[in-house]
Amino acid sequence: MPMGATAATPAELAGAKSGRAGRRVAVSGAGAVSGFGWGVEPLWQGLCAGATAIRPFSRFDHRSHRTHVAAEVPPPPQGSVPVAGRSAGGRRSASDRSGRQLSLADRFALAAAGEAAAAAGLDAALPGLPEGAGGVFFGSSTGGMWEGEGFVAELFGGRRGALHAIASQQVNGPGDAVARRYGFTGPVETVSSACASGALAIGAALAALRAGEVEVALAGGADSLCQLTYGGFNSLRAVDEEPCRPFRAGRAGMSIGEGAAVLVLEPLERVLARGARPLAELAGAGSACDAFHMTAPEPEGAGAAAAIAAALEDAGIEPADVDFVNAHATGTQLNDDAEWRALERIFGERARRLPVTATKAGVGHLLGCSGAIEALVTVLSLARGELHPVPAAADAIDGSCPAALVTGRPLALPAARAALSTSLAFGGSNAALIFRRWTGPSP
Amino acid sequence: MPDVASVADRVKRLIVDNLHLEGLRPEMIDEEAPLFGEGLGLDSVDALELVVAVEKEFGIKIKSNEIGRDAFASVASLSRFIAGRL
Numbered sequence: 232m233p234m235g236a237t238a239a240t241p242a243e244l245a246g247a248k249s250g251r252a253g254r255r256v257a258v259s260g261a262g263a264v265s266g267f268g269w270g271v272e273p274l275w276q277g278l279c280a281g282a283t284a285i286r287p288f289s290r291f292d293h294r295s296h297r298t299h300v301a302a303e304v305p306p307p308p309q310g311s312v313p314v315a316g317r318s319a320g321g322r323r324s325a326s327d328r329s330g331r332q333l334s335l336a337d338r339f340a341l342a343a344a345g346e347a348a349a350a351a352g353l354d355a356a357l358p359g360l361p362e363g364a365g366g367v368f369f370g371s372s373t374g375g376m377w378e379g380e381g382f383v384a385e386l387f388g389g390r391r392g393a394l395h396a397i398a399s400q401q402v403n404g405p406g407d408a409v410a411r412r413y414g415f416t417g418p419v420e421t422v423s424s425a426c427a428s429g430a431l432a433i434g435a436a437l438a439a440l441r442a443g444e445v446e447v448a449l450a451g452g453a454d455s456l457c458q459l460t461y462g463g464f465n466s467l468r469a470v471d472e473e474p475c476r477p478f479r480a481g482r483a484g485m486s487i488g489e490g491a492a493v494l495v496l497e498p499l500e501r502v503l504a505r506g507a508r509p510l511a512e513l514a515g516a517g518s519a520c521d522a523f524h525m526t527a528p529e530p531e532g533a534g535a536a537a538a539i540a541a542a543l544e545d546a547g548i549e550p551a552d553v554d555f556v557n558a559h560a561t562g563t564q565l566n567d568d569a570e571w572r573a574l575e576r577i578f579g580e581r582a583r584r585l586p587v588t589a590t591k592a593g594v595g596h597l598l599g600c601s602g603a604i605e606a607l608v609t610v611l612s613l614a615r616g617e618l619h620p621v622p623a624a625a626d627a628i629d630g631s632c633p634a635a636l637v638t639g640r641p642l643a644l645p646a647a648r649a650a651l652s653t654s655l656a657f658g659g660s661n662a663a664l665i666f667r668r669w670t671g672p673s674p
Numbered sequence: 675m676p677d678v679a680s681v682a683d684r685v686k687r688l689i690v691d692n693l694h695l696e697g698l699r700p701e702m703i704d705e706e707a708p709l710f711g712e713g714l715g716l717d718s719v720d721a722l723e724l725v726v727a728v729e730k731e732f733g734i735k736i737k738s739n740e741i742g743r744d745a746f747a748s749v750a751s752l753s754r755f756i757a758g759r760l
Contacts, residue, residue, distance in 0.1 A: 332717070392694070393693075393694035393723075394719045394722060395694075
């Protein structure tokens with residue numbers, strides 16, 4: 232398919248090494264929905280305040296579970312995208328003609344994509360986009376599972392509810408909804424490799440952009456709280472009764488969150504040509520599998536380290552060029568220990584001094600979207616020159632994973648060159664992304 | 675053949691009972707208004723619900739190629755279609 236794609240000129244390439252292959256890729260916009268609210272600003276402000284959105288929640292009755300907190304997305308602000316909850320008995324309003332078939336995760340995805348597209352100035356850029364040159368690359372674990380659970384519960388109760396509730400129960404629902412909204416007819420793909428999904432989706436977008444398969448990619452993920460994931464992780468005793476405390480000595484598991492995150496990714500020259508300023512450069516992606524256990528990470532962090540090494544090589548940079556890490560940091564004993572070992576393998580003695588933050592302490596674990604929202608926070612950290620802290624906790628950093636965790640207040644890093652975001656999933660699926668701070672001219 | 679008016683009353687009741695349209699009562703449905711898009715604003719998922727409900731209620735079989743044709747344009751046309759099959 233002819234894309235009218237052109238390689239960057241030598242002048243455009245000056246100032247930074249290009250990655251392994253093809254065109255440089257910029258992040259031109261970002262949008263998010265999280266437990267802190269609808270939008271990037273509530274997310275960033277909540278994180279930088281050292282707050283947490285993990286708290287008692289009301290989506291469903293969780294009295295029979297061990298734990299009673301999650302980072303639930305609050306109702307949307309007045310006048311924005313409506314979030315039609317599933318009302319009792321599966322009834323729906325006759326006056327609500329639009330989007331009855333959308334799941335909650337779809338609505339999160341559409342809100343995040345809308346914010347990202349507006350930030351990137353895509354409204355002006357899309358009309359000239361060749362047919363098939365827009366792609367969507369999404370990660371999700373739940374899709375519309377929440378709505379599907381309600382339908383099945385009614386069915387077991389002897390009543391067949393409205394089919395609209397399950398029209399978008401598939402895991403590809405959120406990404407497909409975004410493709411329809413923007414009329415993107417290029418590759419539209421959903422990755423579902425547990426908690427690495429969002430990062431793998433962004434990696435897939437990077438490959439498609441470099442190869443010239445697409446000119447604009449909406450990449451990210453969406454997940455919503457539901458009973459299977461909440462009950463399932465509880466059954467595994469992987470959920471902390473308190474908000475999760477990554478890398479702390481007293482950590483006792485993860486916290487579940489929900490939301491969406493979308494990055495607009497485009498060839499760097501395309502962003503510069505329309506006079507927009509990149510938020511950051513997506514420099515590299517890597518993945519590797521432990522092939523070890525269904526849920527436990529390989530304890531020496533070999534797979535995670537292999538994914539990080541692959542991402543660094545893909546970006547054409549050395550470990551010494553990385554100035555901070557947005558860690559997967561779930562707050563489980565096993566994850567944080569294995570992740571620390573992986574960081575030590577890559578960064579050696581410097582690992583103890585390398586600033587690390589843990590976004591999950593603020594917004595919980597977004598599962599199939601966690602890699603996407605953490606990539607977004609990494610991009611914001613580079614663009615705004617500061618790393619958010621984790622909420623205060625009484626217990627010390629664990630000696631078995633002594634990361635230089637940012638605590639108390641944001642850490643100013645205005646000259647950070649590159650940043651690493653890690654995603655380490657069930658099934659041993661590991662993904663790593665490298666973003667580079669944009670140091671080029673402002674338009 | 676039953677009279678079309680009584681079939682129409684049953685069709686309206688069936689729409690209210692099966693399509694989960696909150697606040698809708700049978701007497702509020704305009705028999706000549708379009709079922710899809712405009713009018714009642716039903717969509718393709720509703721069409722599936724409606725076909726299954728009509729088959730069950732009236733004991734008739736509806737072929738796929740009959741859905742979305744003139745027969746499903748309005749309550750009035752659907753009622754005439756059903757009455758012709760009984």
